[in-house]
Amino acid sequence: QVQLVESGGGLVQPGGSLRLSCKASGFTFRLYALSWVRQAPGKGLEWVSVINSASVNYADSVKGRFTISRDNTENTLYLQMNSLKPEDTAVYYCARYPLGSNWYIYPLRYDYRGQGTQVTVSS
Numbered sequence: 001q002v003q004l005v006e007s008g009g010g011l012v013q014p015g016g017s018l019r020l021s022c023k024a025s026g027f028t029f030r031l032y033a034l035s036w037v038r039q040a041p042g043k044g045l046e047w048v049s050v051i052n053s054a055s056v057n058y059a060d061s062v063k064g065r066f067t068i069s070r071d072n073t074e075n076t077l078y079l080q081m082n083s084l085k086p087e088d089t090a091v092y093y094c095a096r097y098p099l100g101s102n103w104y105i106y107p108l109r110y111d112y113r114g115q116g117t118q119v120t121v122s123s
Contacts, residue, residue: 002026002112004094009117022077022094030072033097036079038090047107084121091116
């Protein structure tokens with residue numbers, strides 16, 4: 001079965017950095033587009049970044065500070081987060097899109113999502 005397991009969250013001061021990982025199993029990792037999405041306390045889900053075989057894209061709120069990458073040999077997705085701000089505080093999830101999906105139009109229409117990892121940015 002499809003599994004996505006995030007790790008790497010924690011408490012960090014404003015301006016600090018964290019690297020999130022998402023270990024995938026149960027599917028042919030290299031074939032799928034993957035995203036990071038987040039949910040801040042009391043707010044809805046927010047798409048953060050996407051990566052497929054040819055491109056990456058970012059929400060305006062994280063552009064220039066976050067970098068998404070993947071290792072298809074290790075079936076792992078990453079999110080390097082730099083210059084963190086208090087408003088980045090959220091539970092971060094990795095998500096998989098179904099093959100052939102129009103994720104570029106509907107970035108929250110994924111078919112699987114991990115359990116999430118908490119990121120707290122506070123002094």
